[in-house]
Amino acid sequence: MNTAAVRARLIERDGFKCKVCRVKLTVPGDPQLASKPTDASIDHIIPKSKGGVSADYNLRLLCYKCNTTRGNKMPERDVNLSFSFGRASFSFDITSTNVSARIEIK
Numbered sequence: 001m002n003t004a005a006v007r008a009r010l011i012e013r014d015g016f017k018c019k020v021c022r023v024k025l026t027v028p029g030d031p032q033l034a035s036k037p038t039d040a041s042i043d044h045i046i047p048k049s050k051g052g053v054s055a056d057y058n059l060r061l062l063c064y065k066c067n068t069t070r071g072n073k074m075p076e077r078d079v080n081l082s083f084s085f086g087r088a089s090f091s092f093d094i095t096s097t098n099v100s101a102r103i104e105i106k
């Protein structure tokens, strides 16, 4: 995946805040090289090792600190993600045991 482009989309969708601790994110020049605790890093909500895909609905921005503490655990709490793309709206409910998706076309 094109990490820089994905990160730009996630920033546009979610803003410059860590989804877990709400810290204001800093953006490292190279997206692969987050190193400061507040650096933006891309997190797979359902971890890749548990079958999570690299699509935007399964990605979010976390600060480097939260992302590295999290490891391969399933989401710390239930997550709902909703977004629109053109005339379609997508809604995902993610719990530690289940993922359900709803797609509506206006």
Ligand SMILES: [Zn+2]
Pocket: 018, 019, 020, 021, 022, 023, 062, 063, 064, 065, 066, 067
């Ligand atoms: Zn954080």
